[in-house]
Amino acid sequence: MxxxxxxxADDTLWHNETLFAVTSEQIGTxxxxxxxxxxxxxxxxxxxxxxxxxxGYGVKGFTLSMIESAIEVSEGRVSAREIxxxxxxxxxxxxxxxxxxxxxxESLESLSKHHNLMMITKGDLFHQESRIAMSGLGELFxxxxxxxxxxxxxxxxxxxxxxxxxxxxxxxxxxVKSDILPVLEVGGRTIHIPYEITWxxxxxxxGSPDPARCRRCHSISQxxxxxxxxxxxx
Amino acid sequence: MxxxxxxxADDTLWHNETLFAVTSEQIGTxxxxxxxxxxxxxxxxxxxxxxxxxxGYGVKGFTLSMIESAIEVSEGRVSAREIxxxxxxxxxxxxxxxxxxxxxxESLESLSKHHNLMMITKGDLFHQESRIAMSGLGELFxxxxxxxxxxxxxxxxxxxxxxxxxxxxxxxxxxVKSDILPVLEVGGRTIHIPYEITWxxxxxxxGSPDPARCRRCHSISQxxxxxxxxxxxx
Numbered sequence: 511m512x513x514x515x516x517x518x519a520d521d522t523l524w525h526n527e528t529l530f531a532v533t534s535e536q537i538g539t540x541x542x543x544x545x546x547x548x549x550x551x552x553x554x555x556x557x558x559x560x561x562x563x564x565x566g567y568g569v570k571g572f573t574l575s576m577i578e579s580a581i582e583v584s585e586g587r588v589s590a591r592e593i594x595x596x597x598x599x600x601x602x603x604x605x606x607x608x609x610x611x612x613x614x615x616e617s618l619e620s621l622s623k624h625h626n627l628m629m630i631t632k633g634d635l636f637h638q639e640s641r642i643a644m645s646g647l648g649e650l651f652x653x654x655x656x657x658x659x660x661x662x663x664x665x666x667x668x669x670x671x672x673x674x675x676x677x678x679x680x681x682x683x684x685x686v687k688s689d690i691l692p693v694l695e696v697g698g699r700t701i702h703i704p705y706e707i708t709w710x711x712x713x714x715x716x717g718s719p720d721p722a723r724c725r726r727c728h729s730i731s732q733x734x735x736x737x738x739x740x741x742x743x744x
Numbered sequence: 745m746x747x748x749x750x751x752x753a754d755d756t757l758w759h760n761e762t763l764f765a766v767t768s769e770q771i772g773t774x775x776x777x778x779x780x781x782x783x784x785x786x787x788x789x790x791x792x793x794x795x796x797x798x799x800g801y802g803v804k805g806f807t808l809s810m811i812e813s814a815i816e817v818s819e820g821r822v823s824a825r826e827i828x829x830x831x832x833x834x835x836x837x838x839x840x841x842x843x844x845x846x847x848x849x850e851s852l853e854s855l856s857k858h859h860n861l862m863m864i865t866k867g868d869l870f871h872q873e874s875r876i877a878m879s880g881l882g883e884l885f886x887x888x889x890x891x892x893x894x895x896x897x898x899x900x901x902x903x904x905x906x907x908x909x910x911x912x913x914x915x916x917x918x919x920v921k922s923d924i925l926p927v928l929e930v931g932g933r934t935i936h937i938p939y940e941i942t943w944x945x946x947x948x949x950x951g952s953p954d955p956a957r958c959r960r961c962h963s964i965s966q967x968x969x970x971x972x973x974x975x976x977x978x
Binding site: 567573574577587588589590591601604636639657 | 802
C-alpha cells in the first residue's frame with residue numbers, strides 16, 4: 511500500500527503569517543496619526559474579509575486592502591507618500607526570502623524515501639510558484655497543487671486527479687479550516703501542526719475529532735511517527 | 745487519432761484587453777491634472793513591465809501598478825480620493841461580467857463533438873476561476889489549466905501531464921507571444937485569431953511560419969475548417 515502525505519506550505523513548511531503580522535504592525539505605526547491601532551486592525555480585517563470574494567488570497571489583495579483601509583480610516587487624509595510606503599511594504603512581502611520552519615528539509619527528505627509526497631497550497635499562483643522555487647523543496651514532491659480555496663470539493667478533485675484513495679491520504683498543515691476539517695470530511699487523515707499565530711480569517715474550531723483520523727503534533731519531525739500510528743501495518 | 749484543441753481564454757473566448765484599455769483611459773482622465781496622456785501611458789507600461797516579475801499577470805497587479813504610476817507622475821501630489829478611484833476601477837475590472845466573443849459558444853459546442861477541448865489561460869488563479877465559472881463554458885472543456893506564464897516549458901508539462909502527443913495538439917489564441925510561438929517550438933500546431941488590440945507587453949513578431957503548422961483566421965467559427973486542413977485524414 512502506498513501512502514500519500516500532502517503538505518500545506520505557508521506556516522507549515524515556511525514562515526508566512528508572522529511576516530504579514532510584522533507588515534500590518536509597520537503600517538499601523540505609519541497610520542497612527544489617523545487611527546488607534548485596535549481600530550485600524552479591525553478595519554483592515556473587515557476590509558480583507560469583504561474583499562476576499564473579489565481578490566482571493568495573497569499579498570497583492572492584502573496590499574490593496576491595506577491601501578483601502580488607510581484611505582478609509584484617515585477619511586481621505588492619508589498622503590500619497592504614505593500610500594507609497596504601503597505599496598513598498600507589499601512589494602517587500604512579495605520579494606521576502608523563504609525561511610523554512612525548523613527540520614523541514616530533513617523531515618521531508620526522510621519521508622520521501624518511504625511515501626509519496628505532495629504539496630497543496632492556496633493563494634496566488636504566481637507568488638506561490640516563486641516561493642516554491644525559492645524554497646528549493648520542489649523536487650521532494652511528486653506533485654504541487656496551487657488552489658484558490660481549500661474546501662472538500664478541492665480535495666475530492668485532487669484525490670480523483672491523482673487516483674488516490676482517501677484512505678491512503680494524509681494531509682499535514684497548520685490550518686484547521688483549510689487543512690484539517692475539509693480533509694476529514696472527504697475521508698482522509700490529518701496531522702495538525704499549529705503555527706505560532708493564525709490569521710483571523712482562518713480561525714476554526716477543531717472540536718474533538720477521532721484520534722484514529724486526526725492527530726496533532728508540534729513539529730514536522732513527528733510526522734513520520736504519526737503516520738506510522740495511522741497505518742501500523744505499512 | 746484523437747486531436748486536442750486547446751483555447752486561450754482572454755481575448756480569444758471573451759473580451760479582456762479592451763476592458764483594461766477603457767480603465768487605463770479613465771485613469772488617464774483622472775490624472776490629467778498631473779501628466780499628459782502620452783507620458784502617463786508610457787510610465788504605466790514601464791511600471792507594469794518592471795513589476796511583472798513580482799506581480800505576475802492580472803488585475804490586482806495592474807491596479808497596484810496604476811497606483812504606483814499615479815504617485816510617480818504626480819510627484820506625490822495625487823490625493824487619497826483619486827487613489828480610491830483607481831482602486832474602485834480595479835475592483836470594477838475584477839467584477840466585470842464576461843462578454844463572450846461572437847460565435848464562441850456555438851463553435852465550442854460543435855468542436856467538442858469531435859475533438860478533445862482544453863482551456864489554457866494565464867493570469868490570476870482566483871480571478872480566472874471566477875471568470876470561467878461566469879462564462880458558463882467550463883463543461884465544454886475536458887481540462888482547464890491556469891498557468892503563471894506560457895512558455896515552451898509550460899506547454900511541454902501540460903502535454904506530458906495529459907499524455908498528449910504534440911503532433912495531435914492544436915493551440916488557438918490571440919497572442920503570438922503566448923499562444924503561438926511557444927507551441928510551435930514544442931512541435932504543436934497553432935491557429936492565430938488576432939484580437940482587436942494587443943497589450944504592449946504581449947507584442948511579438950510571428951515571422952513567416954510554416955502554413956502546415958500555423959494558420960491565421962478571423963473568427964473562432966473558422967477553427968473547425970483549419971483543423972480539418974491540419975489533419976485531412978481525420
